[in-house]
Structures are given as structure tokens and as C-alpha cells.
Amino acid sequence: xxxxxxxxxxxxxxxxxxxxxxxxxxxxxxxxxxxxxxxxxxxxxxxxxxxxxxxxxxxxxxxxxxxxxxxxxxxxxxxxxxxxxxxxxxxxxxxxxxxxxxxxxxxxxxxxxxxxxxxxxxxxxxxxx
Numbered sequence: 001x002x003x004x005x006x007x008x009x010x011x012x013x014x015x016x017x018x019x020x021x022x023x024x025x026x027x028x029x030x031x032x033x034x035x036x037x038x039x040x041x042x043x044x045x046x047x048x049x050x051x052x053x054x055x056x057x058x059x060x061x062x063x064x065x066x067x068x069x070x071x072x073x074x075x076x077x078x079x080x081x082x083x084x085x086x087x088x089x090x091x092x093x094x095x096x097x098x099x100x101x102x103x104x105x106x107x108x109x110x111x112x113x114x115x116x117x118x119x120x121x122x123x124x125x126x127x128x129x
Contacts, residue, residue: 027068034056034061037060041055
């Protein structure tokens, strides 16, 4: 049922929506069966309410939670990558803005901008006659 495709071959949104609805129907059906098993356990003459609780937890809730968690992994990864990309882009824009501000601030302090002769960093060596 799961399709592994490239990004260029992704299915349209309606297909993904139908898949999500189908998965929810499976989860609801599984939990319904687990509840009916728990009710049968509780109402049986040799059954107990504690047994019904464990039946629901171990046959219903635990498998459904595991399957839903595992099937949600690609979506969580996609969201994490998108948040990282947005954070990197914001950092790039902040760095560019800071560099532009620093450049604007230091433009007037650059050497040789005031029509003055440049100063030598090291004075010339004089030889004695």
C-alpha cells in the first residue's frame, strides 16, 4: 500500500488525503474490534474487568499507537527539514543584514577615502652616509 517515489513523482494531494482517511478508518476499525474483545472479556463468566483493560491496552491501544507513530515519521522528518531550512534562511538574512549595516557604518572610516595620501605601514630605512 505504501509507495516509495521520487519527489518529482509524488501523488496529488487528493491521493494523500484519501490515504490519510483510509488509515484513520483502519485505526477506528481496529480500536472497535479491541473494545469488543474487551467487552467480551469483561462480561464473560470467567473474565475480569482487569483482564478487559489489559486486553484493550495490549490488543488495541499499543499496536495502534505504534503503527500511527511509525507512519507519522516521514511527516515529522519533512516538518523538521522545513524548520531547519527556514532557520538557515533566517540566519543568512540576518548575517547579510548585519554585514550591510557594518559596511554602511565603516564606509566613512575606510582609509584613503578622504583624499589623503596613504600612510606607509613601515617607515623607509635610512642609510647613514
